[in-house]
Amino acid sequence: MKIAASIDDLRKIAKRRVPRAFFDYADSGSYSEQTLRANRADLEALILKQRVLVDVSARDLSTTVLGKKLAAPLILAPVGLLGMQHGDGEILAARAANEAGIPFTLSTMSIGSIEHVAEATGKPFWFQLYVIKDRDFSKQLMDRALKAQVDTLVLTVDLQVLGQRHRDVHNGLTVPPEFRIANVIDIATKPAWAWSVLNAKSWTFGNIAGHVPGMESVNSLSGWTQQQFDPALNWKDVEWIKKYWPGKLVIKGILDVDDARRAVELGADGIVVSNHGGRQLDGTSSSIRMLPRVVEAVGKQTEILFDGGIRTGADIERALALGARAVMIGRAYAWGLGALGGPGVAKAIDILKKELSVTMALTGVAKVSEIDGRVIETGR
Ligand SMILES: Cc1cc2nc3c(=O)[nH]c(=O)nc-3n(C[C@H](O)[C@H](O)[C@H](O)COP(=O)(O)O)c2cc1C
Secondary structure, three states: OOOOOOHHHHHHHHHHHOOHHHHHHHHOOOOOOHHHHHHHHHHHOOOEOOOOOOOOOOOEOOEEEOOEEEOOOEEEOOOOOHHHOOOOHHHHHHHHHHHHOOOEEEOOOOOOOHHHHHHHHOOOOEEEEOOEOOHHHHHHHHHHHHHOOOOEEEEEOOOOOOOOOHHHHHHOOOOOOOOOHHHHHHHHOOHHHHHHHHOOOOOOOOOOOOOOOOOOOOOOHHHHHHHHEOOOOOHHHHHHHHHHOOOEEEEEEEOOHHHHHHHHHOOOOEEEEOOHHHOOOOOOOOHHHHHHHHHHHHOOOOEEEEOOOOOOHHHHHHHHHOOOOEEEEOHHHHHHHHHHOHHHHHHHHHHHHHHHHHHHHHOOOOEHHHOOHHHEOOOO
16 A cells, blocks of 8 residues: 555555554454444444535634634543654654644553653643542643643543453553564564654653662553552542643543532543443443433533544534544544654644545535534434
8 A cells, every 4th residue: 555545544554554452452442342433333323414515615624722723623541652663652642743733632541641741842731630549640740731731631541440451461562562473573673663763752651660669670551450450449539630620621431420410520621431441341332322421412512523533524523513622532533643753743634624524525614613413314
């Protein structure tokens, strides 16, 4: 394949270039991947209405999220281990997002640290927080984020315990990769990847290694997560985080109307309707299925973001039509990064923006703010 024309093309290239354990880590969903599939299937089931003879010569993709102008209704979601899709992956993705005029969210489980990204970009970014048993460590992370000009904290609440991805078990996923014979052969056939990772600023969990006592040599993601993530996490913790964090607070991983109401009561500036990209509770509903109900319940009180299964510009329009203010993408840009590094992330963003622009035109919409339920076929 010479030129990537779609997100699916980027996925195919990433599959050739990224060692199998890390490609599979991004590609997989938990258990039988039912929810992973539902995220896609339910988006595709929403039929767009073809409308003609509307002047769509001046199309405007820009919007505002949490008081800031975005060039498109698109945000790079927190994705752990980006630096294992390509060396310095977090920095490259943050730069691509800055250039495109959209936010980048750094994961707690990133390879490049908060400080690496801040130093390399010099621009504000979003930071995603996982609360671990040691609450002091969460405070430290928030302090570090604040110092690094993070303006929006994304608190992820759907990973108190870890859903299993079978392929991670089969591949023995570790960070950095273990030098087992199968890995060595795999990596030897991916020299560009090896070069980029060898030359990167960090090879391990940049936010954690050296900060949590006894965690210097941490390499098993699932082992660490199982030991450190706190199954006791509850709404009271959201209260203290809201008190402690002075910036905007977005709660990610809401899929239920009552949970959405509670998040709003506790002062969330935004919520992300999300099932973690089908990586946590397998068998739960697709994110798009729950979106309209959450919008109906709290859409007037908070900003509603959406993620799960976005692979095309048409998908973005579908989510916006059902009431999302903007969408987050995870795999779409992780594949871009694995395929082509920083330019691959830029390519993924560009593909989605162009597809959205064409979809808007052919559904008779000129501005993002005009996208609503009328673009969806209801059979009436
Ligand atoms: C490889 C990978 C790693 C992820 N790591 C995190 C993470 O560290 N924190 C988090 O809140 N969500 C994480 N997510 C979930 C994403 O933020 C997002 O909810 C999901 O990818 C959206 O679905 P999509 O991949 O279909 O776009 C991860 C997703 C993927 C694919």
